[in-house]
Amino acid sequence: MEAVAQFFQNIPVDLLLIQTVNGIVTGMILALVASGLTLIFGIMDVVNFAHGELFMLGAYLGVVVLATTGNFWLALVVATLVVAILGGAMQILTLRPLIGRDPLNTILATFGLSLILQNFALWEFGPVSRKLSEPITSHFNLFYLQYPWYRIVIAGLSAAMIGGFWLFLKYSKFGVWIRATTQDRVMAQAMGIPVPWVYTGVFALGAAMAAASGVLFGPLGSINHTMGLDWVLKAFIVVVVGGMGNLGGSIAAAIFISLLEAYASIWVSPSQAVIVSFVVLILTLLFRPTGLFVPTPK
């Protein structure tokens, strides 16, 4: 008991608070990535293995546009639009012919896409990591740290994008089409909704969300061709822990897991802190395989 009390007294409160802020910031980016993945899965029954590569491509495009125009926000918009168009094209070329086949075929096809995109990035941009410079360089005081405002802005922007996306689903015409297709594909088609185009649109939208989070994350870490796998893995964990195809659950799980990892990295190195999210996943599978953040089915 003595040792436990000692341990808790030794936790530095300021460090804990800093890590809370850090955890929420990465959690919001992860939530943006995961909600794109959940959207595509919930509506099309497609696990987009190439989601991490779209994130990576977004970050690289951000680097390229920023280098030519010098404007970060322009880079964010251009990268998002280009990847959205690319995502739509990918869906038309590879996933549309697979509609109606076993869903396992689609995970294989998107795995093929991820191979192509990853090796394209390696070929085009080389193995050396790139950096994206921050658009906002000012800081504020957080205990002994000069905390960058940019991180707070990212968290806010991600939240705004997720909120805007939710409003879009709820009120816009296309959003109603999307929800109708989720509920009953055949009936939606009978009502005159162009279901194949809804699929394409949803994939493009998911791709856009991945790319936007890629550009936003860019200044926080290094950009390389293998970064996609890390993010898609995290997003997969979030989707499983949050409950499959459940948008709210994914967001909650993203923040929950990022916070846990942030706290864990007070004591262990960040590469080992990843194990915490694995442990959360295993516990979820053991005790609540339907997901942590879904209401108990009655």
Added chain:
Amino acid sequence: MTRHDKIYWAGFGVVLAVLIIAPFVLPIFWAKFLTEILIWGLLAMSSDLLIGYTGMISFGHSAFFGLGMYGAAGALLHTSPPNLWLAILAGLAGAAGAALFVAYFSTRLRDIYFAITTLIFSQIFYVIIFTWTAVTGGENGLIFTRPHFAIPPLVDVRFTPAVMHWFVVALVAGSYLLLRRITRSPFGMVLQSIRENEARTRAIGYPVERYKIVSVMLSGLFAGLAGVLYAVQNEFAAPDFVFFVTSGDTIIFNVIGGIGTLVGPIVGAGFFQLLREMLSRIFGDQFPYLIPLGVAFIVMIIFLPQGLLGFARRWLNR
């Protein structure tokens, strides 16, 4: 024996004979190349038991392969004199441990979620192996010298490339026959019925989860054997092989060669390795060979879901 059986065994004998003669005919580079193709083929075949027969796609075979490698490396480094059979045993034990862990948790989920969780679990093993430098050598991996090929008191020879090749041929052929027997046994029939209709299989009264766990473990054991062979062939164990790329390659071999055929994945592995070698000889080492291969892979999923072997079979039957 039916006529079909006779043709089958004749074909099997011819292929086996060609593989046995190969080291005498081929130059040393290509002989080694063939040995590696067979090892990758064994890995792909092990995963075919899951993909093709039980209908579960594993994105985590690198864990079993890697644990096989590290198990063998550990046994070879810590026993003196290094013993081949002990290494195989240790590698299989490592792979079995990993497979039990993955099987126990992943088989709670179906279809796509199974695929995702196998991927995540293989990544757990990668992180552990990569960061636990004291035991696994971390980024550098483990390097050892190849043991003698010894069956006391009969044989005790050094592992020349040719001996290694025959050893691999024997084990791969044995594994193939064993897997073929398994897939045709009542047990294998239950696996195939799980693939076709899981709910009905459960309704008939088969404990589906237990069958799935056993099939993942069997698959993991054969993948582990492939890992042991690869480690002994190359005299090292490296964390790169526990990484996702190995699992991805395994899936590619299966899809290219033809899932649910056992031989197909070996053909797929050969096709993949040959194509890679050719492309890098023509266009140089830096050529991103996975771009054309990825395109071919997607085209095959859309237009040729039975793979090369399935296509050839249909074409021959025409």
